[in-house]
Amino acid sequence: MILSVVLRIYIPTIYSIFELAPILIPMKLLLVEDEKELADLLVESLTKEKFVIETAEDFATAMEKITLYEYDCILLDLGLPDGSGLDILKNLKTEGKAENVIIISARDSLDDKLTGLHLGADDYLTKPFHVAELNARIMAVLRRKKMDGKNSLDFGHLSLDLENRSASVREKDIPLNRKEFDILNYFLFNKNRLVTRTALAEYVWGDFIDQADNFDFIYSQIKNLRKKLREANAGVEIKAVYGAGYRIIKL
Numbered sequence: 001m002i003l004s005v006v007l008r009i010y011i012p013t014i015y016s017i018f019e020l021a022p023i024l025i026p027m028k029l030l031l032v033e034d035e036k037e038l039a040d041l042l043v044e045s046l047t048k049e050k051f052v053i054e055t056a057e058d059f060a061t062a063m064e065k066i067t068l069y070e071y072d073c074i075l076l077d078l079g080l081p082d083g084s085g086l087d088i089l090k091n092l093k094t095e096g097k098a099e100n101v102i103i104i105s106a107r108d109s110l111d112d113k114l115t116g117l118h119l120g121a122d123d124y125l126t127k128p129f130h131v132a133e134l135n136a137r138i139m140a141v142l143r144r145k146k147m148d149g150k151n152s153l154d155f156g157h158l159s160l161d162l163e164n165r166s167a168s169v170r171e172k173d174i175p176l177n178r179k180e181f182d183i184l185n186y187f188l189f190n191k192n193r194l195v196t197r198t199a200l201a202e203y204v205w206g207d208f209i210d211q212a213d214n215f216d217f218i219y220s221q222i223k224n225l226r227k228k229l230r231e232a233n234a235g236v237e238i239k240a241v242y243g244a245g246y247r248i249i250k251l
């Protein structure tokens with residue numbers, strides 16, 4: 001049992017050494033695309049870029065996933081067999097969701113572009129495009145939205161330096177282990193938002209380990225993190241949301 005836990009913890013750690021993307025933890029993407037060949041190609045390429053990517057090949061699946069999970073960025077085709085990507089955008093807007101969206105569409109009409117951007121899309125890429133171009137757009141959108149071009153995430157008195165993977169409160173370092181840093185990083189990307197335990201586990205560990213062990217481990221890491229934040233007077237707290245997960249808030 002202990003050995004299996006140790007192995008399970010170490011495998012993703014070794015893996016994470018190779019995550020050299022400019023943003024230092026894997027970003028979770030949803031690709032909404034009904035052309036299977038294109039979808040497969042994008043999944044393969046974006047996985048190589050260290051994105052965690054899920055797919056939806058129709059309107060209904062996309063809506064279901066968007067309702068259940070949170071993504072850093074949604075890549076959205078407009079022409080879907082059972083609906084329009086624009087309606088997905090409308091829905092995100094009415095639900096007050098803050099997901100970043102890049103429209104990927106063969107429709108090269110100014111109308112669609114304007115409608116999409118008006119509905120809150122962050123960017124619009126016309127098919128066919130190079131994967132490198134899409135990758136650059138994703139990184140640009142994520143940087144612009146979530147980090148304002150900075151390399152740190154700040155909340156309360158807490159500051160997370162993403163380049164050096166360190167945390168501080170009023171310039172004083174808080175020692176964190178690798179997983180604590182990843183967890184805190186994920187919370188700060190999702191300030192004031194509900195973070196489910198499943199999302200957190202998937203995000204920090206990928207699909208490597210089974211959920212039960214994951215949740216125990218998350219529970220103890222969060223306990224440690226809370227203590228460190230409290231002792232450092234970080235001015236933020238990780239609140240438990242009963243039966244659902246957690247939310248980081250300012251005190």
Ligand code: CA
Nearest residue numbers: 034077079080
């Ligand atoms: Ca399509």
